[in-house]
Amino acid sequence: xxxxxxxxxxxxxxxxxxxxxxxxxxxxxxxxxxxxxxxxxxxxxxxxxxxxxxxxxxxxxxxxxxxxxxxxxxxxxxxxxxxxxxxxxxxxxxxxxxxxxxxxxxxxxxxxxxxxxxxxxxxxxxxxxxxxxxxxxxxxxxxxxxxxxxxxxxxxxxxxxxxxxxxxxxxxxxxxxxxxxxxxxxxxxxxxxxxxxxxxxxxxxxxx
Amino acid sequence: xxxxxxxxxxxxxxxxxxxxxxxxxxxxxxxxxxxxxxxxxxxxxxxxxxxxxxxxxxxxxxxxxxxxxxxxxxxxxxxxxxxxxxxxxxxxxxxxxxxxxxxxxxxxxxxxxxxxxxxxxxxxxxxxxxxxxxxxxxxxxxxxxxxxxxxxxxxxxxxxxxxxxxxxxxxxxxxxxxxxxxxxxxxxxxxxxxxxxxxxxxxxxxxxxxxxxxxxxxxxxxxxxxxxxxxxxxxxxxxxxxxxxxxxxxxxxxxxxxxxxxxxxxxxxxxxxxxxxxxxxxxxxxxxxxxxxxxxxxxxxxxxxxxxxxxxxxxxxxxxxxxxxxxxxxxxxxxxxxxxxxxxxxxxxxxxxxxxxxxxxxxxxxxxxxxxxxxxxxxxxxxxxxxxxxxxxxxxxxxxxxxxxxxxxxxxxxxxxxxxxxxxxxxxxxxxxxxxxxxxxxxxxxxxxxxxxxxxxxxxxxxxxxxxxxx
Numbered sequence: 001x002x003x004x005x006x007x008x009x010x011x012x013x014x015x016x017x018x019x020x021x022x023x024x025x026x027x028x029x030x031x032x033x034x035x036x037x038x039x040x041x042x043x044x045x046x047x048x049x050x051x052x053x054x055x056x057x058x059x060x061x062x063x064x065x066x067x068x069x070x071x072x073x074x075x076x077x078x079x080x081x082x083x084x085x086x087x088x089x090x091x092x093x094x095x096x097x098x099x100x101x102x103x104x105x106x107x108x109x110x111x112x113x114x115x116x117x118x119x120x121x122x123x124x125x126x127x128x129x130x131x132x133x134x135x136x137x138x139x140x141x142x143x144x145x146x147x148x149x150x151x152x153x154x155x156x157x158x159x160x161x162x163x164x165x166x167x168x169x170x171x172x173x174x175x176x177x178x179x180x181x182x183x184x185x186x187x188x189x190x191x192x193x194x195x196x197x198x199x200x201x202x203x204x205x206x207x208x
Numbered sequence: 209x210x211x212x213x214x215x216x217x218x219x220x221x222x223x224x225x226x227x228x229x230x231x232x233x234x235x236x237x238x239x240x241x242x243x244x245x246x247x248x249x250x251x252x253x254x255x256x257x258x259x260x261x262x263x264x265x266x267x268x269x270x271x272x273x274x275x276x277x278x279x280x281x282x283x284x285x286x287x288x289x290x291x292x293x294x295x296x297x298x299x300x301x302x303x304x305x306x307x308x309x310x311x312x313x314x315x316x317x318x319x320x321x322x323x324x325x326x327x328x329x330x331x332x333x334x335x336x337x338x339x340x341x342x343x344x345x346x347x348x349x350x351x352x353x354x355x356x357x358x359x360x361x362x363x364x365x366x367x368x369x370x371x372x373x374x375x376x377x378x379x380x381x382x383x384x385x386x387x388x389x390x391x392x393x394x395x396x397x398x399x400x401x402x403x404x405x406x407x408x409x410x411x412x413x414x415x416x417x418x419x420x421x422x423x424x425x426x427x428x429x430x431x432x433x434x435x436x437x438x439x440x441x442x443x444x445x446x447x448x449x450x451x452x453x454x455x456x457x458x459x460x461x462x463x464x465x466x467x468x469x470x471x472x473x474x475x476x477x478x479x480x481x482x483x484x485x486x487x488x489x490x491x492x493x494x495x496x497x498x499x500x501x502x503x504x505x506x507x508x509x510x511x512x513x514x515x516x517x518x519x520x521x522x523x524x525x526x527x528x529x530x531x532x533x534x535x536x537x538x539x540x541x542x543x544x545x546x547x548x549x550x551x552x553x554x555x556x557x558x559x560x561x562x563x564x565x566x567x568x569x570x571x572x573x574x575x576x577x578x579x580x581x582x583x584x585x586x587x588x589x590x591x592x593x594x595x596x597x598x599x600x601x602x603x604x605x606x607x608x609x610x611x612x613x614x615x616x617x618x619x620x621x622x623x624x625x626x627x628x629x630x631x632x633x634x635x636x637x638x639x640x641x642x643x644x645x646x647x648x649x650x651x652x653x654x655x656x657x658x659x660x661x662x663x664x665x666x667x668x669x670x671x672x673x674x675x676x677x678x679x
Contacts, residue, residue: 081403107407
């Protein structure tokens with residue numbers, strides 16, 4: 001996993017509540033047993049006037065020139081609710097998104113983000129409104145700095161606000177650690193737990 | 209210290225804390241399907257890792273597989289066969305049990321796992337599928353995860369989990385005889401919002417919950433994720449224990465007594481403290497249906513499409529307007545005046561034997577209205593066989609329903625089968641999101657009983673036969 005420490009990027013607003021993972025990537029866009037090739041399907045139901053011909057809808061935020069190359073998505077509460085499909089995160093990531101700002105996230109989606117090195121940042125709706133209102137509308141004025149080390153978002157002439165990411169996740173992202181490798185370091189604890197649990201709940205391991 | 213059921217399940221599985229609020233939990237069962245399990249298995253193999261204990265990992269074909277009679281590996285969904293073949297090969301290489309196409313045990317994962325006794329009270333069960341919370345209905349601690357976490361669970365036998373808070377939802381009073389578990393959960397989400405359970409493990413209790421059959425509890429907990437809960441739970445009771453007894457993977461004779469004694473301890477202490485409590489008067493619940501594109505867009509069947517203009521919050525109003533435009537409905541329209549094009553019974557929510565019995569019971573001697581396409585897809589191959597043994601298939605077919613093989617089918621559109629753009633479907637499924645059942649398809653979530661009643665009326669309609677509920 002690629003570490004995330006500090007980066008600057010264009011922020012694109014998609015301020016709707018309850019954007020579900022079916023909307024982020026419709027099931028029909030998950031065409032292969034792969035984590036790749038998914039960015040074309042990102043928001044496919046909204047992004048294209050004609051999905052089959054991939055004819056872009058110029059009204060959709062990501063199709064507007066000001067948001068070209070956006071790497072930060074600002075969105076509404078409960079973003080990523082619904083289906084557990086990790087493809088939603090893979091599609092956002094492949095498109096270029098590295099951080100998502102929202103008042104809240106679907107729980108499975110949020111875990112999937114951390115596990116793939118995409119940073120979900122919880123920000124109150126009014127703080128997000130202020131931030132977006134502060135940024136200018138010209139292409140060069142949509143820039144935001146995400147600083148995970150100091151847990152701060154910064155923009156303009158020194159404006160900023162603090163955010164918080166659980167410490168375990170922050171460490172994981174800053175170092176680009178693989179969660180499975182990290183967990184395997186607790187191998188002795190896991191073995192000891194299973195040995196003792198097997199005596200307490202034998203039917204879990206063998207139906208008898 | 210007094211503990212909730214959730215606290216007890218957490219403590220039983222906690223290997224060690226990792227940091228404030230996060231622990232390493234032992235995972236007792238992993239269940240996969242060909243849609244998201246395939247990538248977990250293939251990535252695991254590519255990374256040179258293997259399953260720690262293959263006996264405790266299972267896989268089924270449900271999401272992509274066709275449900276037409278005589279189906280094989282070919283799928284209507286473009287490219288679907290590749291998922292099926294990849295899953296079959298990866299499951300074989302991983303040494304895990306696969307319930308393949310043609311296997312008499314095949315079916316929708318959340319129907320199959322309790323039916324076979326793979327999910328049991330007190331077990332932690334995870335699947336790369338958001339409706340894993342279904343299994344809370346028998347008192348398992350079960351939740352949906354991503355494919356990467358599925359790989360983590362298979363390889364390490366554990367997961368890193370942030371501890372959710374405790375919520376109790378108490379349904380007081382007896383429910384009216386025509387109200388099903390589906391109506392109860394839709395009512396709750398309608399009242400408290402699609403994110404009302406966010407950050408919580410939700411325990412359902414109260415008279416109207418104890419009164420539910422085990423299968424109804426599975427229906428109730430199935431939609432805990434539509435409430436944005438980490439999971440839903442109902443404490444196991446004698447009904448649960450009887451229901452689990454003798455299932456193929458349930459504890460055998462030597463261990464049955466010890467297991468059942470353990471399950472009887474899985475209840476919240478009377479003094480246990482919850483972070484949030486909700487009371488719902490079950491007597492006030494009426495058969496319900498969704499009007500919009502979120503499960504919180506719920507209304508009673510004798511109610512009307514709500515008016516966004518009556519809502520103060522501009523974001524909520526905008527979302528309602530968007531939903532009405534997608535659903536092609538006008539505020540103030542009586543739900544009973546909404547004409548439908550299709551009726552669907554299926555999914556991990558409402559396609560168990562008791563659902564099919566109840567629907568068929570009402571349907572006996574009636575006909576689906578002209579112009580309405582009606583489909584019933586049993587939740588598992590076992591459910592299908594049992595339903596056929598009782599003659600339910602003949603009742604459905606005589607009424608004009610198509611009778612299918614088991615799978616997720618049209619609960620979700622994956623590029624294959626759909627009722628079509630603009631089609632209005634009354635559906636026993638769990639998600640009414642835009643495009644969920646196909647581009648432009650309009651979904652009204654309801655109970656199987658409402659689905660059959662609506663199919664016959666050609667319009668959204670509650671069943672006028674309350675005795676049917678106790679089937």
